[in-house]
Amino acid sequence: MKFFILLLLLAGSLATQIAAADKFQWQVTEIGDHNYVPLDQVKTFYRFTQLQIQDEAKTLTLSSRSVEAIFRTETRAAYFNGVKFVLTHPLVKKDDGYLVSQFDLSALIDPILRPKFIKNAGKFKTVILDAGHGGKDQGSAGEEAKHTLKLAKKLKPLLEKKGYTVIMTREEDIFVPLADRVQMANAHENAVFISLHFNSGNPNAQGFETYVLSRRIPGKNTHAASVALATAVHSRAIFSLGKGHIKDRGIRSANFNVLNGCIHPAILIEAGFLTNKEEAAMVTADDFQKILVESIVNGINVYRSAVTK
Ligand SMILES: [Zn+2]
Numbered sequence: 081m082k083f084f085i086l087l088l089l090l091a092g093s094l095a096t097q098i099a100a101a102d103k104f105q106w107q108v109t110e111i112g113d114h115n116y117v118p119l120d121q122v123k124t125f126y127r128f129t130q131l132q133i134q135d136e137a138k139t140l141t142l143s144s145r146s147v148e149a150i151f152r153t154e155t156r157a158a159y160f161n162g163v164k165f166v167l168t169h170p171l172v173k174k175d176d177g178y179l180v181s182q183f184d185l186s187a188l189i190d191p192i193l194r195p196k197f198i199k200n201a202g203k204f205k206t207v208i209l210d211a212g213h214g215g216k217d218q219g220s221a222g223e224e225a226k227h228t229l230k231l232a233k234k235l236k237p238l239l240e241k242k243g244y245t246v247i248m249t250r251e252e253d254i255f256v257p258l259a260d261r262v263q264m265a266n267a268h269e270n271a272v273f274i275s276l277h278f279n280s281g282n283p284n285a286q287g288f289e290t291y292v293l294s295r296r297i298p299g300k301n302t303h304a305a306s307v308a309l310a311t312a313v314h315s316r317a318i319f320s321l322g323k324g325h326i327k328d329r330g331i332r333s334a335n336f337n338v339l340n341g342c343i344h345p346a347i348l349i350e351a352g353f354l355t356n357k358e359e360a361a362m363v364t365a366d367d368f369q370k371i372l373v374e375s376i377v378n379g380i381n382v383y384r385s386a387v388t389k
Contacts, residue, residue: 109179116172116179119151126193140171140178147193153178157330160192163315164330188333191304192311201305201345201387206245206271207380208264208344209235213277215255220280221354225253227364228276231351234373235274242377247271262342272309272380273346278363279353286352286359287327290314293346305345307333308387313347313379320375321368326352326359349376 104125106117119140123131128142128149142149150159156167165188169181180189191198211232213219219228229250236246247268249261265273275293279285290313292306310331318328329350351372352363362368 115182119178164328166330166332191307195308195386198304204270206268208247208273210249210275224278238377271344273344275348277350279350280355287329289329289350290331291348292333302345309345309383310347312383316375316379320371
């Protein structure tokens with residue numbers, strides 16, 4: 081349990097120690113189409129005190145007093161204080177060391193470890209709730225639309241109680257095109273966007289995952305803010321729902337741009353598989369959803385304190 085700490089808040093205090101790091105010279109290596117930097121330099125830059133190589137180099141662990149970052153070299157999985165992330169590029173072994181892609185460093189690792197440095201984040205009071213699907217598009221197992229709306233309707237009063245203004249992209253069983261949802265969201269300033277979905281896959285597929293949606297729009301780059309929002313919400317949800325209870329499929333920030341053009345920090349939650357009978361029964365039950373909506377609200381609050389300057 082000790083790793084399920086307030087990852088963002090602790091990392092936020094770490095950020096003040098490394099605030100003077102602007103002049104840091106990264107040693108960049110180009111491999112294929114991508115740039116990489118040494119894991120050793122990641123250790124130095126973020127003031128990790130230890131790099132351990134274990135398990136025949138399948139597991140690399142960076143640790144400091146407040147953060148433990150584990151990289152699995154055979155997969156793209158990385159764990160920050162127990163929260164799973166899926167890197168866009170796997171680590172690369174070079175000479176005696178390992179390299180991390182610069183994309184993952186700036187798009188994923190930095191926003192997790194230095195939320196105070198995130199641009200286009202901060203003061204917001206509006207939460208846009210997007211209940212996925214609806215109308216002629218019922219989504220996973222023909223039932224997703226009903227359940228996402230139920231979830232959004234449970235979230236709304238809880239968020240309002242915390243002082244947020246809540247905008248819903250739909251409040252009934254109607255079809256709303258994705259572009260209209262984005263337009264609705266962009267009509268508001270200083271907001272975050274939360275899209276609610278349930279997953280579909282083979283009958284055995286299971287687990288909970290969170291996607292970072294926002295595109296890197298010039299001048300309105302909210303990608304890093306979205307990563308921080310995803311981290312806060314996903315870690316609260318996995319912690320509260322219990323890791324043994326639901327499989328953690330991690331936070332994914334790869335090019336998943338369903339909602340192209342949203343100007344706000346934006347995430348998409350896939351709260352379990354409706355195509356898996358057992359999991360569908362669990363994730364549509366009231367007790368599960370009660371914990372889930374409370375942890376989403378907590379996550380939004382944690383994000384707000386982590387990025388507020
Ligand atoms: Zn969906």
